[in-house]
Amino acid sequence: MRIVHVEIVNFRGIKKLSWYPAPGTNCLVGPGDSGKTTVLDAIELAFAARNSVTFDDTDFYAVDPKSNPIAITVTIGDLPPEFLKEDRYGPYLRGWDNAAKKLEDEPDEARGLEHVLSIGLTVDHTLEAEWALFNERVEEKQQSGRTLAFQDRQDIAPSRLGPYADRHLGWGRQSVLNRITKGPAASRGLMAEAGRVARQEFSKDSQTLFADTIQEAKLAAQRLGVPVGDRLHAMLDVQAMGLSGGGISLHDGDLPLRRLGVGSSRLFIAALQDYARAKASVALIDEIEHGLEPHRISRLLRELKKDNADGKTKAQVFMTTHSPVVLQELGVGELNVVRRHPKTGAVSIVPANTPYPGLDVQSQPRVNPQAYLAPAILVCEGKTEVGLLRGLDDYWVSKGGLPFSTAGVVPVSGGGVNNAPVIAGYFHALGYRVGLLLDNDCEPNDAKILNELTSAGVNVFRWAPGHATEDHLFRDLPTEAVAGLIRAAATIQDGDESFLDRLSSKYSKKRFKSVAEVQEAADDTELRIAMGELTKSKGKPGERGWFKDITHAEWIGRKHVGPHLDSLKGKFPEMISEIRAWVDREQ
C-alpha cells in the first residue's frame, strides 16, 4: 500500500490541504506550527479503529466544530489484490493518473490509471467520527456507503513511531508486539494463558505470605457465624488485577526495555515495526532525529530506504524533522516544504525539488540545510555577510533586542553575486519569506534577476553603489574600530611581514614598518580604501581577503559594527537598519 493523495479540511491548524506525496520517503520540513505533525496525525486517524480515538473541539479548525466540520481523505494505491474483488471494495475503486498527478473518480486500467481507494474520515460538531470509503458516486448517493473492514484497516494501517513510543515495548493495545503475535486474537489467547500462569505461581507462596491476615479474617468471620471453610486463601483476582497486555512488557534481564535511552528504544521499535510490516507498508515518524546521534540517524534512514527484493522501494515513509543532519542525509526529492498561511490557514506542501532556473536544487539540502527549517531566510552574498549579521544579532541580543531565531530568520550564504539571487528565488518559490543582501561593487550576470525577485516579493538589500561589505567596514567605521580590524587582518594573514607586503601592493604612499604603524594611520582615507580592496579580494590562500569566514565576520559585527551603529552615517547603517526592520516585520 502507498498513499497517493492526502486531503485535509478543517483539522486542527489546517483549514485546507491537498497533497500528492511521493512513493518512498516524504520528509516534511518547515517552521513550527506549519502543520507537519497534523498531517501525520491526519493520515494515522484515517486508518484508526473507531473506538480508539476521540475528538474534542480543539481538533477542529479555529476550535469551531459548528462551522468547520473535519474531513480527511486519504487515497491509497498499491492495493492488496483481494481489495479489488467486487464483493470487497471493487465497486468503490477510483483511478489514479500518476503521470498527471490526477485523481479520476472511476478506474480505467486500460489507460494505465492505477486502482486506488479513498478513505474518508469526517467528524462534525457532534464529535462523532465516521469512516467511509469515499468517491463521488457515494457522495451523489448513487452508491451505498461502505467502510473498510476493521481487519483490513488494521492490516494496512500505517505504523507510527512517535517521539516517545514506549507502548510498543509492551503488549498493550495498538502495540506492534501484538501484530507480531499473529494478530489480536492470538494475543488475547496468550494473555489468558499468561493470567493462568500468574495465578498458579502466585498461589505457591501466597499461603505463607498472607497467612496472618487470613487467620484474622477467618476468626472475624467465625465470630459472626459466617461459614468460611479451611480453604480460605489469597489468590490473584485476574479481573481486578487487569492482567491486560499493557502490564506485560519486554525486559532485558530484570530491566524493562522501556528504560532504554530514548534513541535506543526508538531504534528498537523501528526494527520491530519493520518486521511487523507485511501489508502495512507506510510508516509515520515524528521527529526522526529525536534521541538519536547523527550516525544512528543515518543508519535508520538507510534502513528505511532500503529496497525490497522486488526492487521496489521498501516502504513509504512520512517523517518530520527539525534537524539539518537529517536533511543532509536525504535527497532533495525526499524533502517537502510545509507552509501554512497564517491568516487563511491554507497549508501547502511543496516538493523541495521543484526546479528553479539556474539552480542545482540537488545540492541545497547539503549546502543550506538550516534554511529549510526556518520561516524566513536572509540570503547573503557570502560568508562575510552571514558572519556580519550573526555578529550584529549577538550585539542586538546583548542590548535586549529580539534574536533573529525568535523572529524566525536564518542568514545563509548564497555563494557569490550570481548564485545568491538564484538561491533567494528558489526558497521564495518554495514559500519562504526571503531577503537578499548583496554587495554593490559588481552586478549579477543575469541583469534582470534582481528586478524579478523584487517584484516577486523578495526584499533585496544593497550597500552604497560601488561598495562591498569590506569597503563599508574600512571606510565607514570609526578610527579605533578600523585599527582593530587592521590588527585582526595581520593576525589572520599569518605573520606581520606578509601582511605588510600585501598592503604595500595596494598602498603606494608609504611602506609601513609594523602593524602598529598601520594602525596609527587608520584615519588615512587611502589606507582605508586599500584595506577594503585587499579585504574583499578573492583568490588563493594567502592572497584571499581577510574575514572571509563566518567566525571573523561575526566578531566584526559584534565588536565593531554593532556598538558604532548609532554614530555611523550613510548607506551602510541605513541598510543595516532596513534589514533589522525586515527581520522584525510580522510575516
Next chain:
Amino acid sequence: MSNEPIIDAVLSSRLGSVVAPAGCGKTDCIADVVKAAGGPAKCLVLTHTLAGVDTLRQRLKEKHVSLHRTDLETIAGWSLRFAAAFPRRSGLKTREPRGGDWPAVYAAAAQLVLGGFVTSVLKASYQRLLVDEYQDCTVEQHALILALSQHLPTCIFGDPLQAIFGFRDEQLADWKTVTTDFPEIGALREPWRWKRVKNDKLGCWLIAIREQLEQINRVDLAAAPRCVSRVIPQSSTKQDLLKANISAGRSVKLRGEETLIVIGDKASELIRGSLAAKLKCSAIEPVACQTLGSFLDTIEACTGRDRLTTVLDLAAGAMSGLAKAAFERRVTRMAGGWKPRKALTEAERAALDVLASNEFAHVLRLLECLRRQPGVIAFRRELLSALQNTLRLFIAGEHSTLADAAWHVQNKLRHAGRRLAQRSVGSTLLVKGLQFDHAIIVAPEKLSRNDLYVALTRASRTITIVSATPILNAKVESSQSSRKRARSNNG
C-alpha cells in the same frame, strides 16, 4: 448422477458450450462444476430469470456448495450492478431501467468490460464464468458475455431447441454464432427428470425426438410410450375442439400434490383465460402483462359509463360466474333513477360510485366486491392481484402514475417469484423452465418447433395432446419473427 466427463471438459476449456436438453440435469451439472472448481476465487454464474437464480441457489445448497463460492445473478442484475458502479465508464443512463432500457444496460456493461476499465476487478473477483439458458440470450447479452470471456474462462449452457421468442423487438443471438464463439465441448444426454419418477421411457423418447424435430420439424406420436396419449377431436369446428379440450382436461387425474399444466396458444392471453375458465385452472400471466397495461391506459383515459364498462369487461375476462350482462343492466338502470326493491349489493354500490366519481378507489372496491361474490371463481388471479395491488399503491399516493405503480408491483413480483396453482394454464413462453407432473397440449398445430419441444418436455408423468393426427408438424415461422423473442427477464 455423474457428469464427470462434462465437468472436466468445462473446467479444462478456456471457452466452451454445453448442449443441455430439457430435464438432463443442467442445473445439477452447473452446481457440480462450481463445486469442482473449488476456491478461493468465485465462479460467476449468470442466468436469465430470478426463478432460474433461485433454482440454482437451491441446487447449490443441496450439494453443500458454499454460496460464497459463487456470484449468482441474472444477467440483467449483474449488468446493472457493474454498470451502475462505474456510470461514467459504462455510460449507463438510468439506475432504474424499464423494459425498453435493458438493451442499453447490457451495452453499458459490455462497454465497461470491453473498455478494460476494471479488468483486474473481474480477474480478482472471479475464476470463471458460467452462463445458464444461453439460448435465451439476446444479441446484446451475447456481446456482454463475449466481452467477459476475454478475461474469464467461460462455459455456456443451453439448448437451441428451447429458445422461445416472444413479442418484443429484441433479437436472440443466433445459436450458430454462439457455438462459433463458444465451441461445443459436450452434451448432456441422460433424462434425469424422468428417470427420477421411473418414467425412463418418456425421457428417452423425448431425447430421441430432438433429431427429427431438428431435421424435419415433426414429431411422430406413434413411437411415443403409453404415457403419451392423444385426444382426437370429432371435427375441427370450434365446438368439437372445445369438447376435445374439456375431455382432455377430464382425462387427467391428479393424485396427491401432482400438478397439471395446460399449454395453450401463446399469442393470446384472452384465449388462455377462457381455456382456464373452462378447464377450472388458473392462468399464469406474464409479469409485464399486456392486458393489465392496456387496461390501465384505458381506465386512466375514460370516466363514468365507459370506465365502468372497461372494468366489467376486464372482470369478466378474469372471473367466471359474474353474470356481467345482468349486473351492468341493473346498475345502469339504477343510475337512471330506478329504485329496485331488493337492497343494493356492495358491488352495485361500488359500481354506482364508479359512475359518479373519478376516484380510482371505487374501481378497486368494485373489483374486490366482485371477486368476493359467491359463485365467482377467478381464473386469472395473477392478473387481478397485480391490478388490485397497482391500484392500492396508486391510491396510497406512493406513485404518481398508474404505470409507475404497475411497474413496481411487477418488479416486486419478479423478486418474490410466483406460486403456481395445482392446475394452471400457460403458454410455452410462460412455462419454459417450469416442471409439472402432467401436461395437456391443446392446438399443437399452432406451436413452432421449439414451442413443441418445450411443451412436450414440461411433464414428467403423462402428456395428453389434443390432435387430429398422430404426426405433429411444427408450425414454420417466418425468418423475421423467428429471430425475435420475449424480454429476457420476463419471469
